[in-house]
Amino acid sequence: MGLLAVVIGSAGPRRRGLVVLLAVTLALAGCASREERYASANEQGLAEAGFQRRPADTPAKMAHLQTMTQRKILVYKIQDRLVYVWADADVCRCLYVGDEAQFQKYERLGLEQKLGQERRTATEENEAASLFSETWGPDY
Numbered sequence: 001m002g003l004l005a006v007v008i009g010s011a012g013p014r015r016r017g018l019v020v021l022l023a024v025t026l027a028l029a030g031c032a033s034r035e036e037r038y039a040s041a042n043e044q045g046l047a048e049a050g051f052q053r054r055p056a057d058t059p060a061k062m063a064h065l066q067t068m069t070q071r072k073i074l075v076y077k078i079q080d081r082l083v084y085v086w087a088d089a090d091v092c093r094c095l096y097v098g099d100e101a102q103f104q105k106y107e108r109l110g111l112e113q114k115l116g117q118e119r120r121t122a123t124e125e126n127e128a129a130s131l132f133s134e135t136w137g138p139d140y
Helices: 003-010 013-049 059-067 100-136
Strands: 052-055 073-078 081-088 094-098
Touching (some): 013 052, 013 081, 013 094, 081 100
């Protein structure tokens, strides 16, 4: 039985409500920080790729920003050119706007980062495998 179950089971009704409220608050805080890390990482990549950050610095801009699809790159055709937009009303309270070249650079940066992580993981796995076989012998 988990600690939370023990605490809830041995507590009175008022205390149980408080424990449940605390558990829900902690769970939501974890989700919020994960969303913030996701947004921040993407926004860093967008800036590195050359996207322009445009803050929602008026009530009208913020109201419009809140109607947009959040934290996804969307493409719009404006005056015969493609415009790539990332909206974030919660974390940066801004838009990132870029063109085709900036979007391609963003994609390339993401792929390079993913490949780098895969290389690091493969290296770590190879090192662990060699240490294991050196310690336990080739039969394992």
